[in-house]
Amino acid sequence: MDALVLDDVTKRFGERTAVDALSFTVKPGEIFGFLGGNGAGKTTSLRMVLDILRPTSGRIAVLGCPPGRENAADLGFMPEERGLYRGMSAIDTVIYFGRLKGMTTAAARAKGHDLLERFGLAGSAKMQIDKLSKGMAQKVQLAATLVNGPKLLLLDEPFSGLDPVNQGLLEDEILGAARGGATVIFSTHVMQHAERLCDRLLLLSQGRKVFEGTQPEARGRLPARLGIVSRDTPMRCPGVDRAEEVATDPDGWRTYDVTLGDGIDPADVLQCLTEQGITLRRFDQHRVSLHEVFLHLVGTNSADTQGQPS
């Protein structure tokens, strides 16, 4: 059974289409990145998965069931904009959300204490939220998300607003949850987190899917680039699209920024250069970042800040 299936899902707000014919599948145990700029449709998609919003058309299956609060016991959700009841204590907050997800008070209390201890908040469990620092409150929020041991963890921009320590903590929790068999879906527009965590990812732009696949597959969407230092131009090799000379030293060594054609393996270029007797002082293969892939696929003008949920 797939953890999540969206099949041709569209959501319109009046004249505006926030999500347009979106289809994808998330396998159990995957860490799935939901990438896109502001207004790409990430939050709207997650709200539809949670049944906070209903799709205009299309089908959604969450852990094999239609979206609804019946799934709450198996879901953990952390929204982009976070907050807690200021007058409640840390442990009561975790218990309250545990109970809203169908847990008994005793079970929620036991799990809540475990989580708070793991997050270094054991001594602050009975403190009111408004007496905690922002970082501590963020940990309480995370504990409230994880209290029910969710099978599917939905995190909307989970790293936004977190300090580096809590970012590290959250990354560990995501990896730990996945190791424990949970499926994690998180939206972000910070590609570094996705690079470190995601098994597969999906890129959204203005409500439409522009890519779905693994990280290597994403990088494969961009032509490979090489940094070469030699006396002769590498243009003689097949598969080299462009070789821009960027520097020359007095001994005649030239530095080239080389762009390969689609699907060309850098190893083939190295073999060709060797066979042709071109002496190399340097041969660097440039690793394409997800950020570059994102800019390549989505462009720089992906933001939609019309005020509707993104």
Add this chain to the structure above:
Amino acid sequence: MIHNILLVAMREFRQITGMRSFWLTLLILPIALAIGPIATKLMGSDKVQRVMLIDPEGREAIAIRARLDSDRQRRILTALSRYAQRYDLDRADPAALWAQHDRLYDDAEVTAFVKAGGMPVALATMKRATTPETPAFDPPEPDFTIVPTPPAIAKADPAALDRLLKPLIQPGEFGDKKAKPLDYVVYIPRGFGTSTTAARLWSSEQPAANFVQPLQSVLTLRVRAAYLQSTGLSPDQARAATTLVPAIAISTPAPGGGRERMLVRSIVPLLSAYILLMSLLLSGNWILQGLVEERSNKLIETVLACISPDELLYGKLAGTVAVGLTMVLVWALCAAGAAFVTQGAVGTFLRMALAPLASPWIILVMLYFFLAGYLMVSMILLAIGAMSDSMRDAQSYLTPVLLVIAMPFTIVAQGILSNTGATALKVLTWIPLYTPFTMLARLGGGVSVWEIVGSALTLALFIAIEFVLLARVFRASLLNAGQKPNLAALARLMRRDPA
């Protein structure tokens, strides 16, 4: 669904009752009610007024003193009669004047009462029928005390009286600052009644009717007697003629009867309408605060991932109704405590006031209108909360709404207490927004069954429609931060259910 509604309700209830402001506000009403009578007593002019009589001939001074004393004895006799009736003491002497109730005692009866020994004898007689629980009789305070006239003033030239009396009437300005001022000074000139010389009255403030009237009455008798003598009647005949009075038997309702009875019976229903209004006014802020906190703290989305908007709405409604009922319960306990502590008058008063609640039907009707009123207004407040990003936003909606709800209450209360405006009250009964308050207030005076049932059904229908429409506004507004709907947008939200 019920599980989630109860969870939300419990959290809401705990949040509100956990606030210090809740308990402070809750105790304001009983404290105000307790302070009210004390303040009234402190502010009231219940002090014994000091009177000086200057009468060179001495005759009228005796008559005035006798009249003031007679008035006081009448008040004592009336108070004794009520005391005997309230504590069932008539059987001690059924023929006694004080055992004849609900009437005004005439001068002859007062004289007979005094001749029979007055209050001490009456109380001694009543003692035969008292029980250990019967509270002691609290006689009415005298209104006036006659102070001795200093010889210098008694013998002074009338022309000098203004100057001599100033330091006694206004000692703060003209005399010994620590001296007690005189409230009234009466001067009766020699030959009063036969000459045209006027009697004089000095007063420290606007003279009260309960002094001027007996004074005028005594002096009128004197003038009339003098006139009758001048027409040839003998002094005895003239005096007899002036004391002739028509025989009028005046009956008054029993304590807690007639208009008074209706007023007392209206107190609990009227108070329940007032409590409904007060608890709504007071809890309105807390209801909004909870929802605005959830919206401004971005909590809503986390909550809505676990429960539906309807569960959130009904949970909040249940929580706020529980808060309202708690307030009423605490106030009722305060009233019961006051009745227990005071036992006597307040307890008796409460027994009369609670008489309308003897019927289970009336209790059900009151409970229905109370809860319906709470639900109706709370729903409006929750819709306001769902549309507001901050308390400031919320207040801008809340103030006019509460004004519209609360304003007619004064008309209702005034109408009930003064027994006027029956048409206005009937009209307000059929306006759903005012039905709970008006109906609760009117119950003490008696309302026909068809009116109760009809207005209850109308109110139920209104609340059902209100719930459908405002629940749409609530659901649609929850996640729409930063978007304040205008009236047209509000109407649109009410028309369609957001998906």
